[in-house]
Structures are given as structure tokens and as C-alpha cells.
Amino acid sequence: MTRLIKLWPLLLLGLFSSAATAADTNAKTDEVRALGPNLEQYDYPWPVSRFAMDSPNGEVSMAYMDIAPTDDIVDPPVAVLMHGKNFCGAYWEDTARALSENGYRVIVPDQVGFCKSDKPAAYSYTFHHLAANTNALLDSLDIDHATVIAHSMGGMLGMRYALMFPETIEQLVLVDPIGLEDWKAKGVPYRGMNAWYAREMKKDYAGIKAYQLKSYYDGEWNEDYAEWAKMLAGMYIGSDEDKATVAWAQAATYDMVYTQPVFYEFERLDVPTTLMIGTRDKTALGTDLVDDELAAELGNYPKLAEEAVARMPNADLVTFEGIGHLPPIEAPERFKSALFKTLDTPSSESDE
Numbered sequence: 001m002t003r004l005i006k007l008w009p010l011l012l013l014g015l016f017s018s019a020a021t022a023a024d025t026n027a028k029t030d031e032v033r034a035l036g037p038n039l040e041q042y043d044y045p046w047p048v049s050r051f052a053m054d055s056p057n058g059e060v061s062m063a064y065m066d067i068a069p070t071d072d073i074v075d076p077p078v079a080v081l082m083h084g085k086n087f088c089g090a091y092w093e094d095t096a097r098a099l100s101e102n103g104y105r106v107i108v109p110d111q112v113g114f115c116k117s118d119k120p121a122a123y124s125y126t127f128h129h130l131a132a133n134t135n136a137l138l139d140s141l142d143i144d145h146a147t148v149i150a151h152s153m154g155g156m157l158g159m160r161y162a163l164m165f166p167e168t169i170e171q172l173v174l175v176d177p178i179g180l181e182d183w184k185a186k187g188v189p190y191r192g193m194n195a196w197y198a199r200e201m202k203k204d205y206a207g208i209k210a211y212q213l214k215s216y217y218d219g220e221w222n223e224d225y226a227e228w229a230k231m232l233a234g235m236y237i238g239s240d241e242d243k244a245t246v247a248w249a250q251a252a253t254y255d256m257v258y259t260q261p262v263f264y265e266f267e268r269l270d271v272p273t274t275l276m277i278g279t280r281d282k283t284a285l286g287t288d289l290v291d292d293e294l295a296a297e298l299g300n301y302p303k304l305a306e307e308a309v310a311r312m313p314n315a316d317l318v319t320f321e322g323i324g325h326l327p328p329i330e331a332p333e334r335f336k337s338a339l340f341k342t343l344d345t346p347s348s349e350s351d352e
Contacts, residue, residue: 035234037242063116064109084152088115119249127160151175180304188286196251205233216325218280266311278323
């Protein structure tokens with residue numbers, strides 16, 4: 001059985017500066033600084049630890065934050081936050097802080113190939129591998145059970161993780177997960193690694209902002225979104241070698257997203273699951289490769305989410321009216337309210 005909760009937007013009041021001042025501000029906010037291919041020049045809100053894993057080509061290091069609850073709690077519940085394709089662990093700061101203040105130990109990994117983690121060229125970039133890495137990390141921290149909160153591409157990873165390690169999942173919360181449709185089956189052609197790589201080598205802040213403005217935010221930009229777009233862009237600024245390292249990892253993980261759908265396994269996802277969906281989200285892979293008619297059909301999140309929840313044995317749906325791809329960033333208070341309501345009311349079908 002499914003439960004549909006709609007959270008209606010609050011009325012917001014704002015003060016607007018003059019057009020001249022706004023233009024000056026926008027010019028400044030479009031400045032992007034080099035952050036290094038592993039975000040060496042960007043400080044995360046909590047200390048970053050590293051988990052070393054063996055691979056055939058040598059050791060690979062996975063970065064993560066391990067945030068203790070603010071109160072001294074023995075054996076606190078654990079929340080694992082999984083980032084999206086174009087984001088890094090730091091964008092979970094507000095959510096992680098709220099979870100910590102409410103008694104959770106919070107683990108925020110950067111997956112291999114992303115952000116502060118290593119980006120080896122010769123690596124099996126698969127959701128199975130990333131899920132196994134995450135499970136190994138949690139095992140190293142003596143964590144047996146956790147609530148997984150996963151956004152965007154992290155939603156595909158979170159679902160794969162739940163399918164591989166269902167006994168470790170307390171709850172699965174999917175925030176605007178991509179992968180609720182199979183783009184290939186709908187007619188999006190295969191781009192190929194060479195084409196993905198060439199595309200990534202051209203990436204800059206202007207292109208990142210334009211894509212996110214259209215797909216994530218439905219044409220409405222807020223400067224609160226700029227930091228996360230500039231974080232991504234900042235990894236591409238530097239030497240040709242550093243840029244190529246980032247571009248190759250990004251290309252490989254785009255290929256992963258296209259070729260490894262979880263869409264056909266929703267019926268097997270029987271852990272307690274909640275989808276949290278912004279009704280204005282339009283994110284879809286490959287819309288630039290298809291005609292306008294097909295592009296308009298892709299990324300219909302309200303419809304896709306209802307269909308997905310109907311196929312999942314133990315799932316609920318929460319919708320955020322008027323919000324796009326990033327409820328935790330676009331409407332943080334509404335998101336946290338919905339999140340904690342979900343965490344406080346686990347499914348009656350759970351082991352508890």
C-alpha cells in the first residue's frame with residue numbers, strides 16, 4: 001500500500017536590491033576558483049577521513065565524513081547520505097547537521113570517481129562496485145544497520161545497495177532519484193565513452209549552470225545553488241592532466257548511469273522505502289540527443305514516481321509542490337520536516 005503526502009509551498013517574503021547592485025552581485029558569483037581534481041582547495045564542513053581499498057592497479061582511497069550525534073548517545077542510529085552525479089558530500093551539510101542534532105551518527109562518503117575520493121582511470125565504475133565499496137566502508141566502521149538517504153544518481157546507487165545488502169537497511173529514502181525510467185528503452189541513443197569524455201573536457205561553470213537551471217530548477221535560479229555548481233566546475237580548472245582525470249571519471253560514471261538501470265528491479269526492492277520528489281524536476285539523461293517531442297516526455301518525475309512506488313512492495317511517496325531536483329537545497333525546512341516525519345514513522349512492514 002502506498003501513502004501520498006503533499007507538502008504545499010509556504011508563502012515567502014523577500015527584499016530585492018536595485019538592478020545595478022544585482023548585476024554586480026551576479027558578476028561576482030559567476031567567478032569560479034580552481035579547487036583541484038580531488039577538491040584539495042575546498043574545505044568540507046567536518047573532518048574528512050579516508051578508507052583505503054585494494055584494487056588490481058593499487059590502493060584506491062575513498063573520502064568520507066563521520067559525524068557524531070551532538071548528544072552523547074550510546075549506539076546511535078546511523079544515516080548514510082549518498083550524493084548525486086554532479087554533487088559532493090558537502091552539499092548534505094544542512095541535512096547532516098539536522099540528523100546529528102537529532103541523535104544520528106551520519107556517514108557521508110564521496111564515491112570513488114567523485115569529489116575528494118580518488119579517480120582512477122582503470123576502474124570498474126559500476127553501481128555494484130560502488131555499493132560494495134560503501135558496504136566495506138561501513139563494515140570497517142562496525143556499522144551493521146543504517147538508514148540510507150540518497151539523492152539523484154545516489155538514488156540509483158542506494159537502490160542497488162538495498163538490493164545487494166537488504167539486511168543492513170533500516171529505511172531507504174530516495175530524494176529525486178534518477179533511474180526511474182530506462183532512457184535507452186525510451187529511445188535515447190548510446191553516446192559512448194569517447195563522446196562523453198569529449199563532452200566533459202569542454203565542461204565549465206556556464207555550461208553546468210545552464211544545464212542545472214533547465215533540468216534541476218525548471219528555469220528559476222537562486223544564488224544558493226551556485227556554490228554546488230561552482231564546486232563541480234572548480235574540479236575542471238587546472239592542468240590538462242588534472243582536467244582529464246576528472247573528465248574521464250565523469251565520463252565513466254555517465255556511462256554507468258546509462259548502461260546499468262535499476263528500473264527493472266523495483267519489485268525486488270522490499271526494504272521500507274520512501275520516495276521524496278520535487279514536482280518540477282525534469283532531470284533525464286540524454287535529452288540533448290533526442291528530438292524535442294521525446295525530450296519533453298523524459299524526466300516526468302511526478303508520473304515516474306507514482307509508477308515506481310506502485311511497483312515497490314513497501315514504498316511511500318512524498319511530493320514537494322513547486323520544487324525541482326534538490327529539495328534539501330531548494331526548500332531545506334520543508335525537506336527536513338518531511339524527512340524526520342518519515343524517519344519517525346517507519347513502515348509497519350519493517351522488522352521493527
